[in-house]
Amino acid sequence: MPVERVRALGRSLEDAALTADDVRAHLVDEGDLDGPLRTPVELFLDRHRTLAAALAGELRWLGPTVVGIADAWVQLDAALLLPAPGAEPGR
Amino acid sequence: MTGPMGWPLPDPVRLDPPPGDPAALADVATRLDAAATLLGDLRERLGGAPAAACGWAGDDAGAADAQVARVGELARSAAEALVCAAARVRRHEEVLTDVRQRLAQLRRAQAEDFDVAVARMGAGADPGTGLPGPGAAAAVADLVAAEAGRGGQSAGMLTEVDVDAAATAAVLADCGAVPDGRGGAGDVRTLEDLLPGWHAATLQQRGAAFAAAFLRPDADPTDMTELAETEAAARRLLPWAGNGAVAAAVLTGLGADGVQEALRLLGDGSLSAGSALAGVMAAVLGAPVPTGAATGVARARDARHVDPDDIAGLDADHVALGMGVVLAAARRQGLAGPPPAAVREWGRQIIGRERELGSEWIISSRSRASFARPGDPLVEVLDRLARADGGRQAAELLGGEPTWSHLLSRSWEDGGAALTAVVERAAAEPGSDGDLVVRSGLRALGIGLADDGDPAGWTVDRDTATLVTPALADAVATRPEVVVEPLARAASGEGEQDRPVLRGLGYLSAEPEAAVVLDRALSQASGAPAVRAGYLAVREYGQRLDHALHEFAAQEAAIRRHLTTAMVTEALSYVKRGGDEVADALTVLSVVLDADGTWDASPDEGLHFAAPCGERGAAAAYGHVAAVLGAPTAPTSPPTDWVGLIAALVPGGERARDVVEAGVGVVEEARELMDADAD
Numbered sequence: 001m002p003v004e005r006v007r008a009l010g011r012s013l014e015d016a017a018l019t020a021d022d023v024r025a026h027l028v029d030e031g032d033l034d035g036p037l038r039t040p041v042e043l044f045l046d047r048h049r050t051l052a053a054a055l056a057g058e059l060r061w062l063g064p065t066v067v068g069i070a071d072a073w074v075q076l077d078a079a080l081l082l083p084a085p086g087a088e089p090g091r
Numbered sequence: 092m093t094g095p096m097g098w099p100l101p102d103p104v105r106l107d108p109p110p111g112d113p114a115a116l117a118d119v120a121t122r123l124d125a126a127a128t129l130l131g132d133l134r135e136r137l138g139g140a141p142a143a144a145c146g147w148a149g150d151d152a153g154a155a156d157a158q159v160a161r162v163g164e165l166a167r168s169a170a171e172a173l174v175c176a177a178a179r180v181r182r183h184e185e186v187l188t189d190v191r192q193r194l195a196q197l198r199r200a201q202a203e204d205f206d207v208a209v210a211r212m213g214a215g216a217d218p219g220t221g222l223p224g225p226g227a228a229a230a231v232a233d234l235v236a237a238e239a240g241r242g243g244q245s246a247g248m249l250t251e252v253d254v255d256a257a258a259t260a261a262v263l264a265d266c267g268a269v270p271d272g273r274g275g276a277g278d279v280r281t282l283e284d285l286l287p288g289w290h291a292a293t294l295q296q297r298g299a300a301f302a303a304a305f306l307r308p309d310a311d312p313t314d315m316t317e318l319a320e321t322e323a324a325a326r327r328l329l330p331w332a333g334n335g336a337v338a339a340a341v342l343t344g345l346g347a348d349g350v351q352e353a354l355r356l357l358g359d360g361s362l363s364a365g366s367a368l369a370g371v372m373a374a375v376l377g378a379p380v381p382t383g384a385a386t387g388v389a390r391a392r393d394a395r396h397v398d399p400d401d402i403a404g405l406d407a408d409h410v411a412l413g414m415g416v417v418l419a420a421a422r423r424q425g426l427a428g429p430p431p432a433a434v435r436e437w438g439r440q441i442i443g444r445e446r447e448l449g450s451e452w453i454i455s456s457r458s459r460a461s462f463a464r465p466g467d468p469l470v471e472v473l474d475r476l477a478r479a480d481g482g483r484q485a486a487e488l489l490g491g492e493p494t495w496s497h498l499l500s501r502s503w504e505d506g507g508a509a510l511t512a513v514v515e516r517a518a519a520e521p522g523s524d525g526d527l528v529v530r531s532g533l534r535a536l537g538i539g540l541a542d543d544g545d546p547a548g549w550t551v552d553r554d555t556a557t558l559v560t561p562a563l564a565d566a567v568a569t570r571p572e573v574v575v576e577p578l579a580r581a582a583s584g585e586g587e588q589d590r591p592v593l594r595g596l597g598y599l600s601a602e603p604e605a606a607v608v609l610d611r612a613l614s615q616a617s618g619a620p621a622v623r624a625g626y627l628a629v630r631e632y633g634q635r636l637d638h639a640l641h642e643f644a645a646q647e648a649a650i651r652r653h654l655t656t657a658m659v660t661e662a663l664s665y666v667k668r669g670g671d672e673v674a675d676a677l678t679v680l681s682v683v684l685d686a687d688g689t690w691d692a693s694p695d696e697g698l699h700f701a702a703p704c705g706e707r708g709a710a711a712a713y714g715h716v717a718a719v720l721g722a723p724t725a726p727t728s729p730p731t732d733w734v735g736l737i738a739a740l741v742p743g744g745e746r747a748r749d750v751v752e753a754g755v756g757v758v759e760e761a762r763e764l765m766d767a768d769a770d
Binding site for chain 2: 008016026037
C-alpha cells in the first residue's frame, strides 16, 4: 500500500466535504421569493440542501476512514517487522 | 368614476402585475447554477477510482472507490437536477418579466384612453349648464370597449403566468435531489442506504441530543410536563435506538450517572415497561455498539448502579426496580435488552442489596398508587438469563451457594417460574460450570440445618424449595457425579466437607417425584456397594428430616401462639380487679384454642431405608454416611396442663391441684415399688 498517497487521498476526500458545504450554502432559502413558486422552490431547495449535507457528511466519514486504514496498515507493518529479540538495532 | 364636472366615466380595469418578483427568481436561478457548478466540480474530483489510481489495491481500496463513486454519482445527478431547475426558473422569470412589461404597456394605453375620452367629452360642453358635449356618449362607449379589450388581455396574461408557474413547479418537483427518492422522508431513507457514514453521524447526533436533553442541569424529573417531554423525545428516538451509533451516543452521553437516573425514573413508577423511555433504554443497552465506543458504553452500562446498603432513601431500590422495567420492556416490546453479562451483574447487584437489607426490601418500596407499578426485578433478571443465550451467565450467577441460599429464601411473584427456568438453564451448562450450579444448589438446601434437623439456622423457604426441586433433581440426574463423589467419600469415613451437599440431597430425595428421578440416576451411575449404601442413608435422612422439619414448624407455630396468650396473661396480672379471673379464663381458652404451647404431633409415616445386609462393607458405608448426615429428631409437644386447667375451672381448684399432685406422687411411688419387685 502506498501509505502516503492513500493518506493524501483521505485528506483530499475530507477537503471535498467543504465543496459540498459550499453547495449547501448556495441553496439556503433566503425567503425573498413570493408568488406561486414560493413553496415549490422552498421544497426543492430543502431537498438539495439535505443531499448536500449528506454528501458532506459522507466525505467527512470517508476521508478519515481511508486515513485510518493507512495508519492501521503502518501499525501492522511495524508489528510484523519488529526486530527479533537480541538482534542488533539497525540490522 | 367621474370625469370633469362630475361627468360619469367607466371604472378603469385593474392591470396589476402578477405575483412574483423576477429579480428574486433570477437570484434563485443564479444560485442553482452556482451550486450545480460546484457539484460538477465535486464530481470531477471524485471521478476515476482514486484509490486504485494512487496504487492502493485490495478489498478496502475497492470498497473505498465504490463509495467514492457513489458519492460522485449522487453529485452528478444532483448537478443535472439543479441545472434543469435553474433553466426552468429562468424561463419563468422571462415569462413573468414579459407579462409585466406588456401589462405596463396596457396601463399606459389605459391612461391615454381616459385622457382622450375626457377631452372628447369636454369638447362642446355647455359651460352654463355643465352638460357634456355631443361627442361624450361616443367617447364613453369607445372607452368602455377599449377597457373590455384590456381586461381580456390582462386576464390572458395572468393565466399565462399561472400556467407557466405550475409547469415550473412540476419541473422542480421532478428535479429531485436523489434519484427515485420521491422527496422528503423517501430521500432521506435512500440517502441513509447509500451513505452509511453520514447516516451513522446523523444518528449519533440524535443520540447525543437525547442524552444532553435528558441530563440538562435544570431538569426536574418530578415535573409531569418535563416527564411528558422526556417521553416524547424517547418516542422520537425509539425507531433508531437499536442502531449501534445511536446507542453508543446515548450511553456515553448519559454516562453511568445518567443511566442510573434513567433506571431510577423508570423504577419509581412514573413510567411503565410500555413507555418509550423504557424501550429506548432496552434498545440502547442491547445494541451492538461500534468497537471504538465499547469502552465508554461498558463504563456507563456496567457500573454498580445499586448501592447494597444505601438506606438514606429509596433511590437504590428504584434503580433496582428500573432494571426490572427495562428487562420487561425488552421482553414486551421485542427489543434486544441488555446482554446476558450485564443482566448477570444486575442480578448480583439486586441480590446483594436484598441480602443486605432483606429479601422483600426492594419490592416493598414500590408505590401502591403508581399506575405503572414495576414488577419484581429479580424475576426479570432470571427470566432473561433463562433464555438460550444466557446459559453461561445463568451458571455464573448460580455458581455460588450464597446466591442460591438467597434465591431459596425468598418468595416469588411468578410462582417460581423464572427461578425454575434459570435453574434448568444454568444446570444444563456443560462442564464444571453446570457441576458448580448443582453442587451449590444442594449445599444451599442443606446448609444451616443442625445435626438433629433443627432449622433454626436454615433460611430455605420450603414452598420455594418445592418449586425448584424437580429442576434440581433432573440436574442431579444429568450429572450424578456431583453426588456420587461425595457419597463415596462419606461412605469411606471421610466427607465432613460434603455434609451440606449430602443433606441437600437428602432433602431433595424426600420429594417423591424427585426421589424417583434420583433413585434411577444413582442406580445407573454407580454400582459401588458403598455408594449405593450411602445413598440409602441419604434417603433415610431425607425421610426423617422431612418429618422433623414438619414438627419443628408445628413447634414454632405453637410457641408463637403461646407467646401471645402468655403476654396477655402477664398483662392481666397487673389488673387489680378481676384480672386474675380473666387470666384464668384465658388459660382455659388457650387450651381449648391450642394456644398453650402444645401441638398435635403427627406420626412419622415416611419410608424407612435400613442399612443393606449381605454386601461386604455396605453396612459400614451406610453408618459412615449416616454419621455425616446426623439424625433428624422431631421435637415432641409438651403435655397439656390438665391439672392447671382444672385448677382454673373448678371452684377451690387450688385444693384439687394439691390432691391430684399428691395422688400422682403416690401412684409414682407405687409404680417404683412394683418395678423393684419385678426386678
